[in-house]
Amino acid sequence: MSHEQILDIRNLTVKYHTFTAVSNVSFSVNEQDFIAIIGANGSGKTTLIKTVLGLLNAQEGTIVTPTGVTVGYLPQHTMSLDRFFPATVDEVVGMGLLAKKRFPKILSKQEKQNIEDVLHMLNIQHLTHKRIGALSGGQQQRVLLARALVSNPDVLILDEPTSALDHNMRKQFFDILSHLNTSHGVTILLVTHDIASASDYINRVIYMDQKLLFDGTFSAFCEDQKLSPFIHTHSLRHKKMGDES
């Protein structure tokens, strides 16, 4: 697989005042990569992707993307949405298209169809006219994923998107991501604590704790972890054995 580079991060350091959350991180992402970014709570994953998205400023380092690359973003803590916010599911998903548009912000027929298709794909079409605050956490997460997907972005950046999903939905969710990745060539950066579920779909693991500790394939990561175990050792071993059989 030879794909063009879509994101290049060099010597990135991000601080909150004096506290260093991300320290001297370098890696690059190629088109159609499906990367899981893992690490313990507070290891700087959210800080890293927020900096990549331009929401935080880096103290040092560079982030380079080719011009014209579009990004879809699913933030962490979608559960903290205002329960009383008056917005219907279709209004929220439409935001994924309308927020990027120039004036006049009107949806074309094709775009309305896109919204319907995405809602169908995520199996939330029956919720279209519901208030988002009235949905369950997992349903809300699917709505916000729909909002990220509806504009057909080149790169998807997802911050713990599966934390509120049940077992079945989690599998469906990864199948959808995998389909987008392999059939539509979407590059995916996925922050997750559930590397065991993601491992079948990803082609790379980035493991960080302020610094970048590992960058490579999942099986190489498992080998690496035999020397210095990671918190998820148990599920990893289990997974690894399954792979070998």
Add this chain to the structure above:
Amino acid sequence: MNIIQELMAAFSYGFMWRALFVGVSVAISSSFIGPYLVLKRFSMIGHGLSHVAFAGIAVGLLFRTAPLIFSMVIVVSVSVFILKLNETAKLHGDAAIGLTAAVAMAFGTVLASVAGGFNVDLFSFLFGSILTIQRIDVYLSITFSIVVIAVVTTLYHDLFSMTFEEDFAKVSGINTKRLNTILAVLVGVTVVIGIRAMGTLLISSLIIFPTIIAMQFTKGFKTTIVIAAVSSVFIVIFGLMGSYLLDWPSGSTIVLLNGVVFLGVYLYNRILRPQG
């Protein structure tokens, strides 16, 4: 009918029509910005700014120049200032508003006492009085309301995205800093044009009430704004007529009517409607 005759008589005078024009335009513009402020947890900014408007009016009256224009310049500047304070200093929005309101009120009352009182009834500026509304106020409110409504309508999708989730809006390329500043200017303008009918102390309720009344039974964002505007227009019209008939201050009458409607909608939702 006595009441109808009385109302007919009222409408034969110019002041009642002026009050209606001012009231309706303020009702629409304040319910257009209300949802953004309420949902961004910034609804008390109207309250803070109304204190500033009071100080502005005191200054204007002191120099015998158009108090509302004077007030508008000051209020809009302070509104943007509060926003910047909230963005940059380690100060929460409500603290920034509380401080500004207190300082402005202190300043206004000191001015009033130094000047030894004004030849205009300050009370009417505090609680609203339809009798004091001039032709120029009508032109001002209609013009500025149209500006507020036009800007909010044009920027509707950006404001909606930003209110729902600021980070997502930024990633989508929306300049949220600029948008927040525009919102702050619109709030300042709305507060000042509402002073004649509502009074400085009560204008903020015209920003908050329609939104929370609408939120009791709407699901979508657009419908919330539309219902807020429609209900606010009706409440203001009935409030102004009530104010005339009962000889109550217009702002107070409108606020009380809003309270009654809110209570009615709330109870209806809680008790009479089968599902929650």
